[in-house]
Amino acid sequence: MEKKACYHCGDNCTDTTIVLEDKTFCCNGCKTVFEILSESDLTCYYDLQASPGAIPKEIEGKYDFLSQQKIIDKLVEFDDGNTQIVTLYIPHIHCSSCIWILENLNKLNPAITLSQVNFGKKTVRVSYNSQSFSLKALVIMLSSVGYEPYISLEDYKTGQENVNRSLIYKLGVAGFAFGNVMFLSFPEYFEVNEFWLDQYKHLFRWIMFSFSLPVVFYAAQDYFVSAYKAIKTKILNIDIPIALGIIVLFLRSTAEIIFDLGSGFFDSLTGLVFFLLLGKFFQQKTYSFLSFERDYKSYFPIAVTKIFNNEEVPVQVYDIEKGDRLLIRNQELIPVDGILINGRAKIDYSFVTGESETVTKQSGDKLFAGGKQTSGVIEMEAIKSVEQSYLTQLWSNDVFSKNKEDGFTTLTNAISKRFTIAVLTIAFVATAFWLYTDASKALNVFTAVLIIACPCAIALAAPFTFGNLLRIFGKQKFYLKNASVIEQLAHINTIIFDKTGTITSNKKSDAKYEGLPLSPNEEVLLKNTLRGSNHPLSRSLYDILEENNIISLDYFEEYLGQGIEASHNTQNIKIGSAQFVGHQTETEVLNTSVYISANNTYKGKFTFYNSYRKGLSKLFNKLKKHYDLVILSGDNEGELENLKKLLPVRTKLLFNQKPDDKLEYIKYHQSEGAKVLMVGDGLNDAGALAQSHVGIAISENVNVFSPACDAILDATKFNKLYHYIKASKSGIKIVKWSFILSLFYNVIGLYFAVTGQLAPVIAAILMPLSSISIVVFTTVATNIVGRKLK
Amino acid sequence: MSVIYILLTVSIIVAIIFFIAFIMAVKNGQFDDSYTPSVRILFEDELVKTKSKTITKNNNKD
CATH class of the missing domain: 3.40.50.1000 (HAD superfamily/HAD-like)
Known part of the structure; x- marks a missing residue:
């Protein structure tokens, strides 16, 4: 049989191929999505990217809680009684087709006025008329086209998140000032004692001064704060020489223009801050669609079904009280510790405890929060609230409130300690020397050393390498x-x-057969029997076994929780638990096994082992x-x-x-x-x-x-x-080499500084040059390292 | 008054106008998502294309 890929989701279509308009689909769900989209003239969805869709999941009753006003209020960002705006996280967003379909939601329902996708965050922001449409209807509509939003307890909070854009503002301010100051200082670099220049240089200088004010007092403020904190805790970090450099640059430049001694170093000052912030910005690569701070809240549902006076009502998870009757559907999570009242509980605790097998529970048994029910509907009684449940208690441990970076000395800070001491020593020694020989130059030399030694290049090495x-x-x-x-x-x-x-790996498992060899006929029968069963173990065993001819069974019966029995011609087979096939197990077995008997004689067992990653x-x-x-x-x-x-x-x-x-x-x-x-x-x-x-x-x-x-x-x-x-x-090595490179530039600069010949133009050349060469070096070197990774 | 004062004022005002435009853009969230707009801008054409396709199909039927 020729294998065809589903037109909607791209999965392989198995035996029952569903065809519509000469397109094949793997299941009715995918076909329905196609029908919905083609009705609204949205089939362009499939032109942008081949098979972009996801199979819509069964969601009946799952989103009933979205009709509760209290929960709606927490989820929507804006509500004036007429219009509601909500941002939903949709994990399936992965291609341009997704963006296209989600931004054309108004074609599916005219009550939606605007929908906008943020691809990086995998969110869609929808505004709709709340008179004729509702949040619940929106979520169900999204799910029906295969874009089921993920709503968890984490979304249940008031207030909008504040986006911190201060770094972009600061970068903008510094860049703006840097560009303008460069223009204004250019004439004085090369033309000295020219008539027009002499006439207007004071004006130019004061304009430069005013441009540098927002840079020093706004854009660079993080460095001052950080340096102050470091001094307070008696740690010499990289921000101390930087802050010192900025202060000295600003004070000396201001003094120079006030007393008409020179044009000052405003160009270097603004350039320095701009480059430093650029490094910070580059390092700040965030994966907006991932979260590294998640706790149980993003795993837990926002609401579950409560049975109250024989009626099913959705209840917010935080409102669950001791003694509440809860209804847990298939694939739903148990939100609180409780006792099973009725139903067949088969709980998957793999996420909470690491146990790989599902646990079967009888009514009256205790259930722990965090398990996932995997077969049918169960009823349970809560014995604790969410905050007091075993799983949530884990989060009260202090390790979760500790910041890991606090106790860690970065490479940059380690070197800056020695660097700062060395620079200060050089500055004082040079000043002492000049005080002795030519006292008028001493202050000039002292400030020049601090300016030129400002470790811009060192500060940039780590951000650019690691970024x-x-x-x-x-x-x-x-x-x-x-x-x-x-x-x-x-x-x-x-x-x-x-x-x-x-x-x-969670997906596959390996099975090993132990026992009497099976005859070819028995193998065929085994495979065909397994085909009829939907039990997870049958499915995985079916996938492991080799392909065989398809035969039609004369008799097939599945006994829940025990096994399956089938016959073909005169052959009879039983597959299931040891008891079911009539085999006595001598020792307690830890691994999951499936036992097989043919014509009432025990043949052997398939033992499942974890499948290890490649x-x-x-x-x-x-x-x-x-x-x-x-x-x-x-x-x-x-x-x-x-x-x-x-x-x-x-x-x-x-x-x-x-x-x-x-x-x-x-x-x-x-x-x-x-x-x-x-x-x-x-x-x-x-x-x-x-x-x-x-x-x-x-x-x-x-x-x-x-x-x-x-x-x-x-x-x-x-x-x-x-x-x-x-x-x-290798990254660490690259940073160390960059330090050596930038020290080399510092030595050149210090020569000019110590000898009292530091002209603004030298600083203006040396500083950007060292910064840019560090950036080039680290980028090239890390890319070479990256190429080796492939 | 020398013309240089006028020139300087004008040039700085122009620079500041652009700077304010940048600040406004950041404030409006234009820098929050740098990927989606680049995809979105390509969509308009495709929409028109499918529409015209369906129209021609209908014409053929008639």
Whole structure:
């Protein structure tokens, strides 16, 4: 059979192909989206990009809470009774077709007046008439075309976020002043004692002075604040010589024009601030669609269904009280600790505890917040409120309120300590010398040294190197929170991995067959029986087995929670639990197994193993030479033997680790001087990720939730981890070379300064030259490093 | 009064006008999203194209 890709979403269309207007679709959902779009003349959606869509999900009843006024008020940014404006986060936004369709929403419903996409943030801002349309209708409409918004507890907050644009303003001010001052100071560089120049130079100088005022008092204020804080805490950081340089430049220039001694250094002053801010701006690369500060709130739903007087009413999660009856649908999250009342609970705790298997619960059993129900509807009774639940309590640990950067001395600050001392020494020695020989020049020399030694180039080296590395990593799907993570990463000596979801992949699993060999006929029957079942284990086993002929079964019956039975001709097969096939298990098995019997005789079992990520052993073998490796798993020891085979001998393996245990383990090793890199994925690792020096969250899909961390790594790039660490080390080397380069410029400058010959034109050439050459050097060098990564 | 005063005033005023325009642009959020507008600007043509296509299709049917 020829495989065809779905016209809407691009998935492979399996046996039941749905055709409409000679286009194939993989499911009715995709077909419906196509129908909706073609009705409204929006098929252009498919011209911009081939198969851009997503399969719409079942959402019945899921968004009932959006009809509650209290929740609407918290979500919309603007509401005057007539018009409402709301910004929704839609993870599926990924191509130009998405932008196009979402900005043409008014074609689907005329009540929508404006919709605007922010591609970087993956949000759409919609304003609509609230008389004829509602937030709930909007969300349902978006979901029906495959753009289901993600609404979580995190959105439930009042007030708009303030966007901090002060750096752009400051950069604008500095750039504006720099350009104008350059123009005004140019005549005096080369023409001396010319008639017209003499006539007007005072005017020019005072204009330059006024341009420099906003630069010193507004654009450069961060440096003064930072320098002041550093002095207060007795740390010599890079901002101290910078602030000193700016102050001296401004005071000396002002004094020069007041007493008509020269034209001052306003050009260098404004240029310096402009370049410094440019470096800051460059370093500030943020991935607006990712969040590194997430806690349980962005994982939790905003509301759940409560059963009140036999009626289903949506209730806001924070309003859940002890004793409330809650209804949890399939694929919904349990928001509070509670007791199961009725229904078949099969809870997936993988995100909370790291256990890979779903847990079956009987009525009366305790349910913990954070688990996801995976089969049918259940009813539960809350025994705690959200804030008091086990999972949310984890966030009250102090590691989450600590700022990691505080205790870390950056490379730049480490060198600036020596640099500042050296510069001050040179300044005083030179001044003392001139006081002795020619006292009139002493003050000139003192200020000149401080001006020329202003470490603009040093301050730029790290931002441009790490900023560029950040971008290169981002292109390789390794997203860092900020530039200092690169420095931290280069100093790591211990790497700790979580197991489930980190070194194993969530999607596939491997199965091994043990027992009597199956005859060809039995294999055919097995495969065909599995085809009929929708149980997750049947599906994955079906995918693993080889292709066979399709036969029609004479008899097929699925027993919920036990297994399946089928027959063809005279053959009969039973697939399912050990009990179901009539096999006695001698020992307790930790791994999930599917047992098979044919014609009532036991044949064997398929045992499922975690499927490890590609290149895992290779990665570990590379890492073992340089780092201590540890695996901390919340899961049981079922995989111990398998892991031992796979990983280097010296790897430490620890199982049954609770979230707190992981945190304590890291804390203990840190107290012994280890620099820890934690690689994890779920909420259960959140504490460990926060405690470690660098916490990397592995994510199969970077758009969905990942816990608070320093970096997010796309799962497909997991085997590149070693290369990223190596690249970070190269980054440190580049910064060190840049320091040497900029010291070279400083020596040249200091020669002019100490000998008392520093003319404004020399400063005006030397400062931009050193800055630009540092920028060029670091950019070229990091790009070479980046090329090696591919 | 020398003409240079007029020239200087004019040039600085022009510079300040541009500077204010920049500040206004930042304030309006034009620098918040630097990617989407670059895609959006290309859309107008496609919309027109599909419309004309559907029109011609209808004409053929008639």
